[in-house]
Amino acid sequence: MKVLIWFLCIFVNALITTIAKESGVTLGAIPTVILFAGMMWLAQTLCKKWDEHKEDKPKNKKKPVQNSQNTDNKAKNQILFCRKCGEPLIDNSQFCRKCGAEIVKE
Numbered sequence: 362m363k364v365l366i367w368f369l370c371i372f373v374n375a376l377i378t379t380i381a382k383e384s385g386v387t388l389g390a391i392p393t394v395i396l397f398a399g400m401m402w403l404a405q406t407l408c409k410k411w412d413e414h415k416e417d418k419p420k421n422k423k424k425p426v427q428n429s430q431n432t433d434n435k436a437k438n439q440i441l442f443c444r445k446c447g448e449p450l451i452d453n454s455q456f457c458r459k460c461g462a463e464i465v466k467e
Contacts, residue, residue: 363408370404 374397381388388396442449448459455464 362411366407366411367404370400370407374400 377396378388378393443457443460443462443464445462446457446460448457450457450464456462457464
């Protein structure tokens with residue numbers, strides 16, 4: 362995504378410069394440098410925002426949910442979810458059907 366941000370800012374800078382030339386406006390060295398520096402600052406700021414957005418994004422990991430309706434001893438000892446990936450388990454399974462982890466029964 363960061364590469365796309367930088368590419369788009371450089372593209373917009375080139376587009377503005379081309380439109381200015383086509384319309385007959387001659388940009389000097391200082392306005393061109395200021396425009397380029399502004400686009401680079403914008404790209405850097407957008408990349409920082411993207412990093413902050415990715416850090417704030419919660420991880421969607423499945424957490425094992427305990428079944429509170431079954432309270433007898435058999436239900437307490439039964440593993441309902443894989444400890445590695447959180448996939449629901451089939452009764453008496455020895456391996457997780459999603460990640461292949463071995464099921465250890467306590």
